[in-house]
Amino acid sequence: xxxxxxxxxxxxxxxxxxxxxxxxxxxxxxxxxxxxxxxxxxxxxxxxxxxxxxxxxxxxxxxxxxxxxxxxxxxxxxxxxxxxxxxxxxxxxxxxxxxxxxxxxxxxxxxxxxxxxxxxxxxxxxxxxxxxxxxxxxxxxxxxxxxxxxxxxxxxxxxxxxxxxxxxxxxxxxxxxxxxxxxxxxxxxxxxxxxxxxxxxxxxxxxxxxxxxxxxxxxxxxxxxxxxxxxxxxxxxxxxxxxxxxxxxxxxxxxxxxxxxxxxxxxxxxxxxxxxxxxxxxxxx
Amino acid sequence: xxxxxxxxxxxxxxxxxxxxxxxxxxxxxxxxxxxxxxxxxxxxxxxxxxxxxxxxxxxxxxxxxxxxxxxxxxxxxxxxxxxxxxxxxxxxxxxxxxxxxxxxxxxxxxxxxxxxxxxxxxxxxxxxxxxxxxxxxxxxxxxxxxxxxxxxxxxxxxxxxxxxxxxxxxxxxxxxxxxxxxxxxxxxxxxxxxxxxxx
Numbered sequence: 228x229x230x231x232x233x234x235x236x237x238x239x240x241x242x243x244x245x246x247x248x249x250x251x252x253x254x255x256x257x258x259x260x261x262x263x264x265x266x267x268x269x270x271x272x273x274x275x276x277x278x279x280x281x282x283x284x285x286x287x288x289x290x291x292x293x294x295x296x297x298x299x300x301x302x303x304x305x306x307x308x309x310x311x312x313x314x315x316x317x318x319x320x321x322x323x324x325x326x327x328x329x330x331x332x333x334x335x336x337x338x339x340x341x342x343x344x345x346x347x348x349x350x351x352x353x354x355x356x357x358x359x360x361x362x363x364x365x366x367x368x369x370x371x372x373x374x375x376x377x378x379x380x381x382x383x384x385x386x387x388x389x390x391x392x393x394x395x396x397x398x399x400x401x402x403x404x405x406x407x408x409x410x411x412x413x414x415x416x417x418x419x420x421x422x423x424x425x426x427x428x429x430x431x432x433x434x435x436x437x438x439x440x441x442x443x444x445x446x447x448x449x450x451x452x453x454x455x456x457x458x459x460x461x462x463x464x465x466x467x468x469x470x471x472x473x474x475x476x477x478x479x480x481x482x483x484x485x486x487x488x489x490x491x492x493x494x495x496x497x498x499x500x501x502x503x504x505x506x507x508x509x510x511x512x
Numbered sequence: 513x514x515x516x517x518x519x520x521x522x523x524x525x526x527x528x529x530x531x532x533x534x535x536x537x538x539x540x541x542x543x544x545x546x547x548x549x550x551x552x553x554x555x556x557x558x559x560x561x562x563x564x565x566x567x568x569x570x571x572x573x574x575x576x577x578x579x580x581x582x583x584x585x586x587x588x589x590x591x592x593x594x595x596x597x598x599x600x601x602x603x604x605x606x607x608x609x610x611x612x613x614x615x616x617x618x619x620x621x622x623x624x625x626x627x628x629x630x631x632x633x634x635x636x637x638x639x640x641x642x643x644x645x646x647x648x649x650x651x652x653x654x655x656x657x658x659x660x661x662x663x664x665x666x667x668x669x670x671x672x673x674x675x676x677x678x679x680x681x682x683x684x685x686x687x688x689x690x691x692x693x694x695x696x697x698x699x700x701x702x703x704x705x706x707x708x709x710x711x
Contacts, residue, residue: 298583311573314523314573315569325519328514
């Protein structure tokens, strides 16, 4: 069963087009959204949240268009954003009072438990929290109203490795019952490699690939060679080439690795880099 | 709606304390010099300043995006800001009523009470759509210009109206009806503006 389905999502801004983006988030799965700055990840997230209206296409949550969801149904989608949206002047107990009137299924006990677990100071206002604490507070809010899908827009950006690891642990816990799903966008691909089941790569407003993470990480290898050696390669078997000052790096499918070359497994960072900055091999090389 | 209201009360509680203090101070000044204008003017300022301050905080905190994602509709978001303004308009009107009753003497008519009270709602009706449309920064500039002009007109016109419009009841009714219509129209205009916004 699909938790979230995005079909042909299109949104036009001055100088940017999110073009016909389609992918799904299955129930029980974590889907990672990767792409360069300005690729369209946040536009996708905002569209799912209802903060941006798509020009074309549809977004279904548990089979129902998001525009037709009741307030209670919409609150089955939890969210955490790169910039905290929590009221900065409030402390933990004030947040609890406010959100208990905003979220239909707000669970105060769970919220305070999470705040204690995250060591969030009860007396301080959110504005006095560190960046990591603010992110944890936002996650505590998102996990306190019985959501079935969690949207995370750059939740670990700018955080130190210890806090990032804690946040990943929280997300593992969230997925334990197998009935929930996460859509997470991040530049920190090492986090996505640990957490995700599927990877969707958006480049210049289009989905370049939407694949199972393990299959994707097994799919490509990278090798380096002299520029002159590029002429000997079959362009049909080369995905992308990155020209360097003293040679070239080549991304190929594992089963297309030319004889005599030794390739290393390509990580998400490398795959992204090759697709964003690399070129296709042609006769000009 | 209640959640949004208490959110604003908590979030701008320091500013609210400041505005309440100003109402109290102008109340005392009005009584000391036995001049209604001080107490009447502060109501205009507070009525619009409170929702404007709350909106400024929401812009800073990306609250509108949070609200949209939480299933809080445009109607709820817009109505809450009007309600916030109305609550403070009524509060400052009560202070003004007290001053009016204490200072009431021969020659003063009820229109001098009614006119500034309605002005608070009129100013709210004009400023909120501007702020929803142009954002707090630009909206605030427009508000300052609008308030200065309105207060000048109001100060000049209050005595004039008090002297010339003696049958207070029908005039007060007309002014109240116009104010109410303006407020309702303003709400629907703000709603239309907000529904088109993206965050």
